[in-house]
Amino acid sequence: MPEASHLTPVAVMILATLREADMHTYELVRLLKERRDDRLVPLQKGTIYHTVARLERDGLLAEVGVDRDGNRPERTTYTILDAGHRAVEEWVRAELPRIDRPGEFRVALSEAHNLGRAEVIGLLDARRARLVASVEEHHDGLSVAAERETPEQFLVELRRQSALLDAELAWQDSLRARLADRSLPWGIAEIPEHIKKKHRVSKETTA
Structure with missing residues (x-):
């Protein structure tokens, strides 16, 4: 498994989103853009698909199913693995205290809720x-x-x-x-249930 410091900000955001719920790549793209995370890093579909494949190869996420909706292409659903959880937390720990990497700090701050x-x-x-x-x-x-x-x-x-x-x-x-x-309010446990459902937040984290 690669060190967390070697992860790109896009990879961290993908893993952090999968901490909330299993989803396919199309849904990842839609959710990240809906949340305007493209303010933090460029979110091109090609980059996201490539990053998902690399994260799977590195053992940080895995396929959990394939579905097809009508005539649309098959969509693979992914889940984050334990190594992926640890990678997100380690990356945020490394970047949140820094002041010399403003781009990475913004991503770390947006994902700081993954820590207690x-x-x-x-x-x-x-x-x-x-x-x-x-x-x-x-x-x-x-x-x-x-x-x-x-x-x-x-x-x-x-x-x-x-x-x-x-x-x-x-x-x-x-x-x-x-x-x-x-x-x-901080951490999944402090989010009201109706808000969790609205934003598809279902997985508990360590926060």
Whole structure:
């Protein structure tokens, strides 16, 4: 089995979706696009079909049935295997605390519900320490620039990045607070049954 770090974001999203319910590739494509996950990574049908085949070859998912609807082509239904569950969790653990891979972080954040509440809080705390260090570095840079009377037109990008980091830190602190005081429902067990049915969520996870 390949290491979780070798999985692509698309592979992680496919495996994470199969944690919710068994489904065929056509349904995977439809559900990912319905949820607008194409905001995070390109979701081309060819890429998804190729990724599903690779995940099956690597022993992370498996076929559980084939069906045909009328004259439509046969559709193979897939299920995630134990190794696939572990791969998703390991990938999220690796990417959620990082601040240097924004694309992967967005996917890890979207799949963070696959981990338990306490673990996510710990990973966010680790990320916060890195964010704070980066915020301080940018603020120090702006202070030095001000002392040197650097023309502001040369600092536009630095000021933008500093503002974005301040906003990111404030947002993350708000998310952590909601996780800590449990005002944010977390994990399959805390999703109301009628919402589970609406979104086809049926499998329990470790969260």
